[in-house]
Amino acid sequence: xxxxxxxxSVSGSPGQSITISCTGASTYNLVSWYQQHPGEAPQxxxxxxxxxxxxxxxxxxxxxxxxxxxxxxSGLQAEDEADYYCCSNGxxxxxxxxxxxxxxxL
Amino acid sequence: ExxxxxxxxxxxxxxxxxxLSCAASGFxxxxxxxxxxxxxxxKGLEWVAAVDGEQTYYADSVRGRFTISRDKSKxxxxxxxxxxxSDDTAIxxxxxxxxxxxxxxxxxxxxxxxxxxxxx
Numbered sequence: 001x002x003x004x005x006x007x008x009s010v011s012g013s014p015g016q017s018i019t020i021s022c023t024g025a026s027t028y029n030l031v032s033w034y035q036q037h038p039g040e041a042p043q044x045x046x047x048x049x050x051x052x053x054x055x056x057x058x059x060x061x062x063x064x065x066x067x068x069x070x071x072x073x074s075g076l077q078a079e080d081e082a083d084y085y086c087c088s089n090g091x092x093x094x095x096x097x098x099x100x101x102x103x104x105x106l
Numbered sequence: 107e108x109x110x111x112x113x114x115x116x117x118x119x120x121x122x123x124x125x126l127s128c129a130a131s132g133f134x135x136x137x138x139x140x141x142x143x144x145x146x147x148x149k150g151l152e153w154v155a156a157v158d159g160e161q162t163y164y165a166d167s168v169r170g171r172f173t174i175s176r177d178k179s180k181x182x183x184x185x186x187x188x189x190x191x192s193d194d195t196a197i198x199x200x201x202x203x204x205x206x207x208x209x210x211x212x213x214x215x216x217x218x219x220x221x222x223x224x225x226x
Binding site for chain 2: 028029030032034036040041042043044047048053085087089093094095096097098099100
């Protein structure tokens with residue numbers, strides 16, 4: 001199964017935009033993104049590459065091109081500070097998560 | 107409202123077996139695939155197993171030791187784990203899956219997790 005690579009950490013100031021990359025996804029499989037605050041369960045933020053579930057702020061957006069997916073958070077807020085994971089089917093009907101990116105809001 | 111209620115944390119010795127449970131409500135339990143995902147202390151997420159109808163899928167790291175199943179009469183997802191090792195120590199999350207094509211399924215609702223500690 002293919003591995004998904006994310007940067008270990010990113011940071012930004014309130015109001016700024018940041019982008020988290022996820023490389024290694026198959027061009028045929030769409031990526032989903034999850035947010036996890038310390039001590040909590042992950043929460044779905046993006047599915048099917050760029051769709052947001054009900055209740056998720058439109059400050060969260062995503063794109064996918066080739067084997068790289070990206071999550072962008074605009075208008076950064078303190079509450080966005082969390083770990084973010086990308087996920088994709090790794091082929092052979094198994095699911096692979098990226099290593100996770102810790103977002104720090106300065 | 108979708109709810110996934112998981113059993114409490116447990117301490118087991120290496121080599122022992124254990125069954126984890128996840129009680130589902132708020133959706134048609136048999137209409138959706140379900141998964142277990144684990145997270146070792148301070149580490150990232152690792153998909154473990156999934157069940158879709160009668161089909162089951164496993165990560166290479168657990169195939170042969172873990173068995174996923176569901177009790178349709180109780181709307182409960184189970185994970186039977188055997189020959190536990192110290193590196194199985196993790197929070198185990200159950201998650202509901204959704205999507206049109208299985209290759210693009212996602213995990214839309216998660217339980218709060220069960221901490222499994224394997225130690226002598």
